[in-house]
Amino acid sequence: MSARSLVRSPVSCSAVNECFTYSSRRSRSFYQCSNTMNLQRPQVAQMLLPRKLRKSTRLQTSLFTQRQIASNCCSDLSTTYTEELPNYLAINVLHDQSDAKQENIRKVLVILNPYSGFRSSREVFYKKVQSTLKLSGFAMEVVETAYAGHAKELASTVDFSTCPDGIICVGGDGVVNEVLNGLLGRDDLNEALQLPIGIVPAGSDNSLVWTVLGIRDPVSAATALAKGGFTPIDVFAVKWIQAGVTHFGLTASYCGFVADVIQLSEKFRLQLGPFRYVIAGLLKFLSLPQYRFEVDYMPLSPERNPKPKSSNEKFHDQLPDGSKVKRSTQMDGKTGDNWVTRKGEFLGILVCNHFCKPAQGLLSPVVAPKAQHDDGSLDLILVHGSGRLRLFCFFVAYQFCWHLLLPFVEYVKVKEVKIRPVGSTHSGCGVDGELLQADGQPEWHCSLLPSQGRLLGRHPRT
Secondary structure (H helix, E strand, O other): OOOHHHOOOOOOHHHHHHHHOOOOOOOHHHHHHHHHHHHHHHHHHHOOOOHHHHHHHHHHHHHHHHHHHHHHHHHHOOOOHHHOOOHHHHHHHHHHHHHHHHHHOEEEEEEEOOOOOOOOHHHHHHHHHHHHHHHOOEEEEEEEOOOOOHHHHHHHHOOHHHOOOOEEEEEOHHHHHHHHHHHHOOOOHHHHHHOOEEEEEOOOOOHHHHHHOOOOOHHHHHHHHHHOOEEEEEEEEEEEOOOOEEEEEOOEEEEEHHHHHHHHHHHHHHHHHHHHHHHHHHHHHHOOOOOEEEEEEEEOOOOOOOOOOOHHHHHHHOOOOHHHOOOOOOEOOEOOOOOEEEEEEEEEEEEEOOOOOOOOOOOOOOOOOOOOOOOOOEEEEEEEOOOHHHHHHHHHHHHOOOHHHOOOEEEEEEEEEEEEEOOOOOOOEEEOOEEEOOOOOOOEEEEEEEEEEEEEOOOOOO
16 A cells, blocks of 8 residues: 555545435445445355354354445544644643643542541541542542541641541541531631531441431442532530530430440450440440439420521520529429429430431431431430340330330430439440540530531432
8 A cells, every 4th residue: 555545635524424325426445345245145145054154154244344334434534623623722622621620629638547447447448439539539638547536636727728628537426526526616617617527437336427328338438429519417515514615416415324335345445346335235234333314405396496697606606505504493394494304213315416327237226216417406315214124125126116115215306405413323425426524413415506517428319
């Protein structure tokens, strides 16, 4: 073949129309190819071949014909459009593509707890999550926590200009709780409230992301983060009135048996990982103490709709203030200002922000079935009484979601809750898997901050 035959000529619109329309005019090569194939077909048909071999020969012949027609048509269209594209236009297209990529970049801070679960969070992130986030346009700065409270310290001191699109937590509910408290303890509270929190479940307990976003594994979490979107969520505050210390949470607060299990499980964190809760629960069940509390709660009044306020005003107005707490006299089980009082023995007191569905377990029972993460209320569950038999019945019924049908279980939607341990009862209060220690006889005041949190991602059904 000569060099002249390889020279490409510019294509015209008539050539395209002749190739793709049925016209009486055909190129000479097309008729030569078709005539050749017509001459070969009778010869193949006259051969005495087996039936299967004859079919395969016909198929190869038809494919060869299609290739010849396609090659003859495409030979006239070998000149590409980019060869005739003006240089200045091609440069502008490249600039537009680069600008689009820069606009899609999402800068986030990734806080990874390497000790979560079975210490597999590092492997989970780098092998299952990081590549998906990079392909989705995330620019990530990864920081691994080195000690308890490190995530809170990072969230309270981070420059928001380095992670304007959020903070992603890799671990359990504990690291999420630390990041939340670090953000809400900042001076620039308005900017902190706008920063969303992403969650990659890799810890002992991932009830928050499983309940609110329907995500149970790291791969699904990476997909939800890549799709984008936000989910508003209520935040609750637990304040130790005597000391003036406030701790924030997203899942639940609890006193009694569950708080004791949380405290005891910390001794087995390094050895047992997520199974430490089972061992601690069995040990505490065998040596079950008596728990006595005084509980005051304000029931939800749905008829009132307050005027909307700014996020900063709403945040400060709804914080529990020790100077504003009024002790009123008891009147037939109820107190003034619509407060209701309960006294006596309680196996457990649970204050839930959502319906609290544990990620681990076969049945995944629901603790508070009427609770929603954005309904503007808290769900209070009081387990009255004492004794191993009653506690055993409660946990068996809980596995089948029958615990609210028990006669010694009280369930009510509330605005605020005050809890005071009596006598030698353990004075600790658990919040999202973390135990708050207090000296003496503290008073815990739990209140709600509606829609003050934002989670990265959306539920698949929304």
